[in-house]
Amino acid sequence: MPGEQRADAVAKIGDLAAGAGIRRVHVLSWRDLADVEAGGSEVHASEIARLWAEAGLEVTLRSSYAQGQPTTVQRDGYRVVRRAGRYMVFPRAVATEMLGRLGPRDGLVEYWNGMPFLSPLWERRPSVVVLHHVHGEMWRMVLGAETPALAKAGELLEGRIAPLAYRRSRIVTLSESSKADIVQQLGLRAANVDVVAPGVDARFSPGGERSASPLVVAVGRLVPVKRYDLLLAACAEARRTIGDLQLVIVGEGYERPALEERVRALDGDSWVRFAGFLRDHEVVDLYRRAWVVASASAREGWGMALTEAAACGTPAVATRIGGHEDAVRPGESGLLTDGTAAALGAGLAQVLSDTALRERLAAGALRRASELTW
CATH class of the missing domain: 3.40.50.2000 (Glycogen Phosphorylase B;)
Known part of the structure; x- marks a missing residue:
């Protein structure tokens, strides 16, 4: 996107947020971009936080602890708070938000990445849930060999229990095919699921030479x-x-x-x-x-x-x-x-x-x- 168009788009984000009375946004994510196991979900969360910060919003991203990284840091204009382990981050992040320990917020974004934060049960401010895809058989792939009971519990939580909490939530996903899975496998209403495709950073561009061998x-x-x-x-x-x-x-x-x-x-x-x-x-x-x-x-x-x-x-x-x-x-x-x-x-x-x-x-x-x- 050319510089002038990008500046206009960022300014529009700020105008929309101001019109909705939203200045401070908290983002809940399982992992942070600095985590050694960060993937597409973490890239997406960091890009959204960066753009919103550039638009003038006060953004705090809360995640689990990242190995070898400080617990609190400013990055690209927004605050990152990394505390608790892989599993304890869910109850601790919820408790932190409910007690207001990260400061006031006008809106909340939850990244539902397999294990949910169940924000609809406790958040009363404007909120949105980002769900990249249904995990389905991933529970068995990751947990099935050593802890099959835990894998079944994960499938039950994602497929049957959590959707009851999110049935009225506004869901954002990345693709039409993922939306179809969410509607069919989780039973959420199609009208509540919006598709917003991710972008590509400008640093990814042609250049250099191809490898001599395939x-x-x-x-x-x-x-x-x-x-x-x-x-x-x-x-x-x-x-x-x-x-x-x-x-x-x-x-x-x-x-x-x-x-x-x-x-x-x-x-x-x-x-x-x-x-x-x-x-x-x-x-x-x-x-x-x-x-x-x-x-x-x-x-x-x-x-x-x-x-x-x-x-x-x-x-x-x-x-x-x-x-x-x-x-x-x-x-x-x-x-x-x-x-x-x-x-x-x-x-x-x-x-x-x-x-x-x-x-x-x-x-x-x-x-x-x-x-x-x-």
Whole structure:
């Protein structure tokens, strides 16, 4: 978005807030952007907080503690308060808000990321709930092996109990496909769910040179829902056709040891690299070098890595799921496949082996990304 248009858009946010009598907004989020396991939800929350602060609002974002980070900090014009662990953040954040310990607020934003803060039960000021996607089988993916009872409790809470609290709430989600899941699986009214697609930061742009050899890049937390084991198997399948394929995985998470073992089982030490956590400019450089960005996720609200890479002129090959179906325009900015190693591997091989197709998808990816602004 050009500078003048952006300034006008930011000013409009301030005018709308002033007209509604809202000056101080509190945001509840499970994790903060500085957390080593931060993902798309945290990027979204931080971008919204930054824009609102730029528009003149007083914004406080409350999250769980982030490893090695101070508990309170000012960032991009808004206050970040990081206290309590992964699970205790929910009751403690609610108690803090109810007791007014973070100061007065005129409105509240809750990021419902699996476990809810249940804000409709206690908040009486104007509020909105941001729900990127239904977690569904993610409860079993994360908790099922060791604590199946807890996984069932999570599914019950999200699917049956929490929707009763949110039945009158205004919900914001990122894509039409995610809205359909919310309506169908949680039973919330379609009229109460608004779709607002995420933007792409201006730092994601074309430049540099592509890798000399076919390079596939995947970005995201190393957790079960991302299905990196499936992506590894798909890349191994694609290497039957594209023998010099290289895969770089960006991100950290508790699944890394198991994934590293999987790489060894595939004899992939020579063609798979775990890059860990990278700084923003390093991610941009990697997107620009990649021939393809890939995702094997089982659930996504959108798939921000796919549109970030698209803004760098890199097409996507991803699983056909809610979120991806909106982030990627099949046949125009990338390919969507069934969630099997054979199908995903075939999609990767198709794009990597066909220069004309890859160039056409790259041009389409740039067009798609140009439509997305914060």
